Amino acid sequence: MDLNNIKKLLLFPRPSDEYLAGIDGFLLFAYREKSLEDKIRCPCKECVNKWLLTRDEVYDHLVCHGMLLGYSPWGCHGETTSFISANSRGTESQSRGMDGNMRQLVQDAFGNTNNDPPVNEYDVQNFLNSGPDHETKAFYDLLRDAHDPLWEGCELTRLSFLVLLFHIKSVNKWSNKSLNDLLAILQQAIPNGKNLPGTFAEAKKIIGKLGLNYVKIHVCPNNCQLYRKAKANDDFCSKCGTSRWKNKEDKTTLTKKERRRATPRKVLRYFPIKPRLKRLFMHKETAIALRWHDEGRTKDGVLRHPADSEAWKSIDSRNPQFASDSRNIRFAMASDGFNPFGTLSSTYSCWPVVLIPYNLPPWLCMKASSIMLALIIPGPSYPGKDFHLFMEPVYEELFDLFEVGTPTYDASQNEMFQLRATVLFTISDYPGIGIFAGYSVNGEFACIMCHEETCSKRLKHGHKYCFMGHRRFLPLDHELRYNENSFDGTEEHRVEPLAYSETSVLQKIEKINDFEKSKTWKCRSGLFSLPYWDLNVLHHNLDVMHIEKNVCDNIYGTLLGLEGKSKDNLQARLDLQEMNIRPDLHPIRKANNKYYLPPAFYTMSKREKHQFCKVLHDIKVPDGYAGNISKCINVSQGKISGLKSHDCHILMQELLPVALRGVLPYNVTSVLFDLCGYFRELSSKVLYIDVLDKLEEQIKMTLCRLEMIFPPVFFTIMVHLVVHLATEAKLGGPVCYRCMYFVERYLSVLKSYVRNKAHPEGCIAEAYLADECMTFCSRYLEGFETKHNQPTRNDDNDESVACSDDECTPYLFPHVGKPLGKPRSYVIRGLTKMQAHRYVLFNCPDVNPYLRTHVDEIRRTYRQGRITPKIIERIQNEKFHEWFRAHIMDLERKNGICSVKNDHRWLARGPIGPAKRYRAFNTRGFRFRPKHLDGVTQNSGVVLSAKTSSYTKSSDTNPILGDLTYYGRVIDIIELNYSGQFSVVLFKCEWVDVVSGKGVKKDKYGYTLVNFSHLIHTGEKVEHEPFIFPNQADQVYYVDDPMNPGWSVVRKNKPRDIYDIGEDEWAGDIEIEPFHVSHLGGMSSNANNYKQWVRTDVEGTTVDVDNNALNNEG
Template structure:
């Protein structure tokens, strides 16, 4: 049908005939004259009218020219329709009209934008309404979005935000349209947000009341009522006993592609240039490429989404004594670049499982609606509009793996994570041993991962008293796991995971990722707790020594019984009181860059010689770099070296870019490291977390860098969700409402140029300098000022050509000194400042625009009155004189003064150092090298030569005995 009339003048005959043809076409196809969607530019198919009103609207307002495919008026949908409109946006209606332009919407689609399409149309109208009469900068909608953006960014309470709105309304001229309460603001924003569903759940987690159970009032499995029981034991009909909040992901994925910038970012992985042999993104990993190779039609479309899922419980209440636990289920899209994909904006909340108890192994019941949406996403969702390419396409998505802590790993995968078969990768071949006195399972036997001819395999006394002839277990494939659970093999498996309902799930090499964050923390806690003998974290004790006696190993460490008390000989891991104080003092005095970690000083208890209150990131920084420094001069070499190797391993495995060629060597080295730990530490040290370290390299090889698969971003996001809770009696409702409101704000901020998004926080600005204390102004010695000024000039890129010219000038003026480097440098230092001043002045006289303003003020020199500071922030690192707490400075020395040189238009801070040598401190006999793990890591023969062949001798000299009364 000819549609060229849509672009004609509304006064022309072509437009008149076109309107009549369009209305006749709509009436013939819709068989009605009273309920037809109006396609004018104001109604944009959101409102229903009769033919007469529509005719008037189309004449007076004009027809929406982007409405190419008349799907609302009987024309079939065309999947390959391309957008031909101009995508430039202006302030007002067109900024938001892309939501419904050229998108195939039926009545159900309007639900994606809120519960009422007319409310949505009213909000779109707010995009044209000024915030007060005569205002040109802000509309009602843009002002509200900016205000709510501030609320979300700074965590304002609803009461505070309401009072701010009232004050704002009073400050603005009469007739302003600022909402007067949080309720009104939320009502406006939620019309732009996407909906959620509340589903009733059996209190015993048996079923969701959906599909065939939607009208049931009692659970068909356990028979318990659907409704909540009151205090008087009377059922409150209509009030559900348990609820799960579901946020459908499909409309949210559609909305991602409706943003021009986001749609472009979603194909970043295909447009980037990858480096052979290196992995810096999951797109470089074999798991990603398996989907491309096994399903080419999926891999050939770069817009198809690769997802990961994470779930964990958190306490929404401020009281730590509360055991309330609600569980969010979060999706993340890996198509995005690294600086976006794990950010708050792209954390998609899909499920919110109500507390107070965690779902445990019944979490599959709650995941049913999500799996039901992931199935059609794998087949394909037709008619998704791509705003970047201006076309429709069929969207597909695949879930690559899940990310959880270890208990939740078991809940989602269905595997056992406790007992003899606790390792989900080793399965039936998990190397485990029960400690009778410790009443727990230890996981020793890592020698089976060594090469067959490795000398450690033949050593007996240093390990479990036996030679090792075993081979490492092969990880089970998804098909093998599915076969086992379907055939009732429940030794290692508690259930068939609901994820196997996804047809591609069984083919994935890694279906559930080990969380390096929690492994790192638990291993660090074990090491610190054992070294400093922290109660509840110490892996040593009378029970651990008795287990050595039962196993018949490490006889020199077994308890010695006296008449009144029992003596525990000190082991390689035991520290004397003085050594504990030395370790704690080392931590107490550590200086780290600002933002690198929390203040380590606050974690140290010098009185008790302990580290207290270590969080996950504190443990991460300790294991990465700080622990090897703190123990550099304590412990015997074997134990110290084993711990240092383990720290280097975590440092290497957490790299942002993975060198594939080094992974085999890295895996060999970590196996040797675990064997060294077995050699010098008690079996009780080896819980399941220490054992899982042996599998981390495998997952890096298959999935890419660790920082895409650890829990840090999800834990931070759960902190955000916890901040949403204002009503402690209805935490899930608060989270749901605040989430969809923030979704609406994020949706709008993409189209407001002067609003920063909350979900992608701006990083700290590098290079911004500012003082951290007050100053004293002093007129300094001219020679010292010249030294500081010369240092600034020689470190300014714009001055470097002048330095070369000056050196040529000196060599020309003094030819007999051309080869005397020191003389030339001294002459340059003494004359360059004055020479540069005259040189720049002469260039300014010739051409005023030939010299930059910065160079002009630099050549003029600084003010002789210099502000002196005690602390200063330089490039996001804090420097203080003599006693810095935070440091990231490009020099080594002790700061005497901090000068802020004033060049009229700008200031430049410089540090004046002491020239005296401050002692000659010996740091210890181990050189700490934090380069890649394999560098400086001797093989086992070199190591034995280094520490001496100790055989079965483990006892330490010079350490206090441990006495048990």
């Protein structure tokens, strides 16, 4: 008996023979892979799949109480998609509709909330006799709301309507009042409107039953203790005596009645982790996604995901039992402070703590919907060393999750399992690392990687520590170790510090008797309460986002001599004089308290500053590639200001090297190019261990060469940390999963939740609960745009051609992108039509046999004379489209119309005259626009690598087949119409002459330059090929080169929302970037010694100094 018949029998009245037969069928199905002694969840109306009972007990319950209404499919008893045929699956989905999804939502939300279900006869009987508890009653209420339609014939139920309403409110950030007003209108506008809740508060009570809660923990105002466990009922702090309550005197004890009315002075909001982890597994698709790292990840030694990292593998190797179940969660913990009031207050600091589950695939694990809020540390003060006091409940739950775990129901495998979790590392900015680690990230030993072996020097005039000494990272016999004049005047004989993973941090901390006197560790981090933490190979991630920004600020600030950002000023020159190095750069004292600063060889002239800023100002990048950096650049004054972190990311990795070309001496720009290339390689989505090994060695040399150029004050702690980034990448995996970009974006979402300025943390907590609930509920909404199916910025899924019938999409030319905007009609004719149709034919795999047949016919036609491949190619270009049409018609006449495939027939007839023209087209993560539509952005650049027949000279008859990279710009986007049977989109492009080499060249830095005054395939001749398919194109953008008028530097764009998971090969072999790891270091390899520190072609700077300042310096 199949499942459909069993379910039909269970619809009969309970006493009937048919119903009893249905029960027998159900039990046979539920116990098909179990022994008779096993217990299963009882699906009767009273137990609602919450209690585990024996086979006989389930039988009795189903006879007495009946089968749970709407329980289908039988997910708790093993009915998965493997039991449903393709046809029945579609039918069942249509029959269930929205109300079926809502019933499944309610069952998933309540199906496994009890950790300890009754498992013996006494417990079950006691439960049944006591009547439904509050949770069961809430379940029944929601189940009724999920079943009853709003009115007769309406597809929406009361619950589905409210879920949709709250989801829209969450996504569009409606106010509570707006929802109140809408509900008031709907009560009068729709049938049975009075059945809807009248206010937002009433609706929230219904929807809130699907959500989770958080715990309020009162805190001593002085951060001495948390009022929990044994101190939960205290009225004042046991350490400082401060009252727990507002408007109460210290050391005052309250009565129970007074305590109920009292208001706490400070509240910590804690979001329990276990119920949130359980909820992740209650939805089948999410439960499957949490196993992706084991079942879907490519395991080839390449670093694409945190699961490929040494940090992940190290925990698994030390805990084989933990690693044996791929469902166990690996977290990253992140935190940062922000001011919830914007500019209204400069002192308030609120600190959310979040957990990022790394089990998920790349396209999910960094999304806001996947991040779990664990704690909100209240303001207004910076938590500092008290951070770990606030974190106590989180540490305790994480300890329990690793040592014991929590029983969890896996909806994808229909089984209970013991879920465990671990924390791989933390993510924060550098001051945040100091808080997480309890380490002093300021002062003499500021490097958390080098610890006591940090090489630093206090600058007398700069009043700061500088962090040089990178020669000790070089091999012991390296020549730069003995170069005194180019560095700090000394030789370097120290060895490289021990690797981070080779030392036990906990042993160092336990040796410290007085943290107040320690210059390194300031407290014992609460993270060491986790049993595995000390053995983790990576504890705290260095944030590449902030490091990159600080390095970038130092570079452009110093090169442009910006006040407040330049590291080359009077104090820096006085420190050079104090250290007795680089005498040519020492300041020269003049009359009237003035100093003359000789121009260093990295100092820009006014003309160079103007050229540098103009290049950056005029650059046009693709849509969504970067912010409007030109707003931050003042060309006339030669200044840059107001750059954000991502602006510096783009500037450092892409634009800064382009703008510096030819501006400064080669020995300066070459080292800066190496540094930019290092960051670019490090930020790749895919990392290779051998490449990281080379980067690890190269950055040591690059930093040493920077020490030979810039003054000591340039080397702040953030510049020094660059030396550790490649080493850390080998331990932690790709940088994009471990930096603050996605964390900062999520914190900005939390900040947007603040509506009531008097209670910012309360606003965040309540809004997060609502958003968390809607994230869960939205997984069950079909036919609506939710957080889980929102189109990306460059979405290429064309819904206008979506079709359930496979025959509606031609197999020859499947849709490869999404056109944007309303198309314009025009008539394609003449040579353009022939060239477009010919390109379609020559690039269609099904046409290849016909091409070979045509070649054979050409050879037979010219068999009396010798014909060369070059002539065959020319004839086929000119005649094939006509021959193909005639050949297909001839086959139809000879063998009948059925002898030719339908698509081949319409393809041979060619496109009709009427065609469409689009303004933009999304494909493969790129957005393309024709050149004439490039305005503020540039979306027309295209690059293509293709097999090309070439000839060494015009008299050659045999072609040479090889790869050739073509550079061009899209000038038109057209759609050919093949008689209404199918359509094909093509890009018409203008291509620079890369065949003769007139339109392309490489400069001494390795950049590719193109010249659009030298074009090929313009479309003026029959043999020209100006067209390509959209899915063949990669995107580039062009930067005008001021040093070579008419030439443009080529920069390659990366596709958005595309992840390399080891299955597809992208066009990464198109090498137009000078920053491949094999090139790094090559530019600056000859600059081992600088004998001339001063530029003779640039004027120096005269500085006025106050007398008091001079006296203080002295």
